Amino acid sequence: NAGVTQTPKFRVLKTGQSMTLLCAQDMNHEYMYWYRQDPGMGLRLIHYSVGEGTTAKGEVPDGYNVSRLKKQNFLLGLESAAPSQTSVYFCASRDIQTNEKLFFGSGTQLSVL
Amino acid sequence: GEDVEQSLFLSVREGDSSVINCTYTDSSSTYLYWYKQEPGAGLQLLTYIFSNMDMKQDQRLTVLLNKKDKHLSLRIADTQTGDSAIYFCAESSTTNTPLVFGKGTRLSVIA
Numbered sequence: 001n002a003g004v005t006q007t008p009k010f011r012v013l014k015t016g017q018s019m020t021l022l023c024a025q026d027m028n029h030e031y032m033y034w035y036r037q038d039p040g041m042g043l044r045l046i047h048y049s050v051g052e053g054t055t056a057k058g059e060v061p062d063g064y065n066v067s068r069l070k071k072q073n074f075l076l077g078l079e080s081a082a083p084s085q086t087s088v089y090f091c092a093s094r095d096i097q098t099n100e101k102l103f104f105g106s107g108t109q110l111s112v113l
Numbered sequence: 114g115e116d117v118e119q120s121l122f123l124s125v126r127e128g129d130s131s132v133i134n135c136t137y138t139d140s141s142s143t144y145l146y147w148y149k150q151e152p153g154a155g156l157q158l159l160t161y162i163f164s165n166m167d168m169k170q171d172q173r174l175t176v177l178l179n180k181k182d183k184h185l186s187l188r189i190a191d192t193q194t195g196d197s198a199i200y201f202c203a204e205s206s207t208t209n210t211p212l213v214f215g216k217g218t219r220l221s222v223i224a
Contacts, residue, residue, distance in 0.1 A: 107155055
């Protein structure tokens with residue numbers, strides 16, 4: 001059971017480039033989330049999804065887009081990367097039917113030069 | 114919006130008890146969590162408590178909740194070097210609302 005898998009684990013972009021971060025979970029969870037973690041800032045919610053085909057904005061959504069075309073996948077897109085988006089990105093999923101806890105992926109370290 | 118506050122650093126000697134404190138502002142918080150993050154890894158749930166509880170104990174971990182003061186604490190007994198990590202407090206008002214995290218407390222254990 002892989003849990004929550006994020007790809008890639010590391011990426012370096014130039015300002016203005018685009019990329020997509022993939023999150024996949026094999027636990028049949030309804031809810032999925034994208035957080036960013038910055039030093040001294042803790043975890044901040046970017047976007048989340050409460051089910052296939054749905055997305056919602058979190059605390060810091062600007063500069064990001066998401067899609068949830070399949071229940072098991074939650075994609076985070078950066079259309080035009082900026083240095084301020086240098087961060088560690090975490091995906092998480094949650095099964096509200098059985099318990100309340102979040103399962104986290106191991107993170108994606110993104111640097112924008 | 115909701116806010117969760119915790120101190121950023123804590124240093125303790127091996128074998129001592131560690132107490133990490135957290136305050137939150139959302140009076141409707143129903144679920145309160147403690148997550149642990151080791152270097153280079155994602156967050157893992159340590160324990161959680163419902164708002165109708167005052168205390169929860171799980172082996173070396175004791176969680177205390179003062180709902181009146183909106184204060185949550187995590188006590189780690191007999192702290193070991195393997196407990197060195199960042200500890201995050203988080204809350205949510207329902208199972209449908211995203212968790213709100215504090216900034217994390219970096220625990221350093223001195224041998």
